[in-house]
Amino acid sequence: xxxxxxxxxxxxxxxxxxxxxxxxxxxxxxxxxxxxxxxxxxxxxxxxxxxxxxxxxxxxxxxxxxxxxxxxxxxxxxxxxxxxxxxxxxxxxxxxxxxxxxxxxxxxxxxxxxxxxxxxxxxxxxxxxxxxxxxxxxxxxxxxxxxxxxxxxxxxxxxxxxxxxxxxxxxxxxxxxxxxxxxxxxxxxxxxxxxxxxxxxxxxxxxxxxxxxxxxxxxxxxxxxxxxxxxxxxxxxxxxxxxxxxxxxxxxxxxxxxxxxxxxxxxxxxxxxxxxxxxxxxxxxxxxxxxxxxxxxxxxxxxxxxxxxxxxxxxxxxxxxxxxxxxxxxxxxxxxxxxxxxxxxxxxxxxxxxxxxxxxxxxxxxxxxxxxx
Numbered sequence: 067x068x069x070x071x072x073x074x075x076x077x078x079x080x081x082x083x084x085x086x087x088x089x090x091x092x093x094x095x096x097x098x099x100x101x102x103x104x105x106x107x108x109x110x111x112x113x114x115x116x117x118x119x120x121x122x123x124x125x126x127x128x129x130x131x132x133x134x135x136x137x138x139x140x141x142x143x144x145x146x147x148x149x150x151x152x153x154x155x156x157x158x159x160x161x162x163x164x165x166x167x168x169x170x171x172x173x174x175x176x177x178x179x180x181x182x183x184x185x186x187x188x189x190x191x192x193x194x195x196x197x198x199x200x201x202x203x204x205x206x207x208x209x210x211x212x213x214x215x216x217x218x219x220x221x222x223x224x225x226x227x228x229x230x231x232x233x234x235x236x237x238x239x240x241x242x243x244x245x246x247x248x249x250x251x252x253x254x255x256x257x258x259x260x261x262x263x264x265x266x267x268x269x270x271x272x273x274x275x276x277x278x279x280x281x282x283x284x285x286x287x288x289x290x291x292x293x294x295x296x297x298x299x300x301x302x303x304x305x306x307x308x309x310x311x312x313x314x315x316x317x318x319x320x321x322x323x324x325x326x327x328x329x330x331x332x333x334x335x336x337x338x339x340x341x342x343x344x345x346x347x348x349x350x351x352x353x354x355x356x357x358x359x360x361x362x363x364x365x366x367x368x369x370x371x372x373x374x375x376x377x378x379x380x381x382x383x384x385x386x387x388x389x390x391x392x393x394x395x396x397x398x399x400x401x402x403x404x405x406x407x408x409x410x411x412x413x414x415x416x417x418x419x420x421x422x423x424x425x426x427x428x429x430x431x432x433x434x435x436x437x438x439x
């Protein structure tokens with residue numbers, strides 16, 4: 067049956083008190099946790115603290131889930147899900163309508179996609195490995211999870227680990243799958259039947275891995291596995307896992323343990339490749355730094371030679387200026403000498419003229435006195 071969240075939904079307001087018809091245990095509804103094809107799950111408070119309570123109008127579904135929950139959690143050292151607490155009937159006092167419920171341990175955590183979004187994609191492989199470990203134990207008990215999807219996986223706090231929260235799709239191996247979600251269902255993609263087989267769960271794990279990296283669910287376009295392969299090729303973080311994922315889609319893993327070992331091997335290869343690339347990057351960075359240093363040294367040498375030339379030019383300039391200044395001084399001295407000579411000539415001429423005038427005046431006086439006598 068396809069998972070339809072509106073099918074069989076039971077609406078209860080916060081504060082509603084659930085009292086068991088037979089066991090008389092009380093549970094107060096706090097908030098809605100989710101809806102499934104087989105019922106509605108609420109967070110409630112009981113005498114031991116917070117619990118998860120699932121209610122359904124179909125007693126058969128509740129009985130089957132309780133039986134499965136008891137079987138897969140009966141071994142103390144192999145806890146595959148939340149602990150079973152109580153099962154009973156509930157009569158709604160307002161409508162006098164009867165519904166059936168069971169109570170289990172409340173898992174306090176965040177959804178797997180939200181955790182990956184907050185903490186990084188490198189966690190995806192870690193949690194997929196945890197899911198495969200849980201599935202291997204579940205398969206050995208003779209069941210498949212069936213409706214395996216990201217909505218049914220929570221990450222608990224301290225330590226961070228995967229926990230299943232809805233066992234409505236758990237089916238005994240060999241029977242028909244009773245509950246599924248299209249995107250994670252191999253029958254929807256035309257890649258297998260809906261028979262409860264180990265490979266059915268492993269296909270769902272593959273689609274969960276793809277969903278975490280793509281961060282979305284996409285509708286089929288009729289190309290089947292070719293469409294999914296194209297998505298893997300176009301998603302950068304999925305490319306290294308392509309071979310691993312294609313084997314999961316084709317049902318080539320015999321069991322969950324084999325798929326887990328394959329993923330561990332791919333992680334080792336991918337990490338080794340990353341280390342090689344990081345070393346290459348370091349070498350390239352070192353070479354670039356050396357080239358930068360050499361270019362800096364060359365530029366410094368060039369600057370020093372340029373500066374030395376600049377410093378040498380000012381020392382030459384004074385010499386040139388001195389020699390240039392010497393030439394004007396020499397011409398000045400020559401001019402001064404010429405001026406002195408001219409002055410001396412003028413003095414001589416002036417003295418000669420004065421002497422001549424005095425001599426003529428003396429002759430004139432002598433002639434005057436001579437004629438007076």
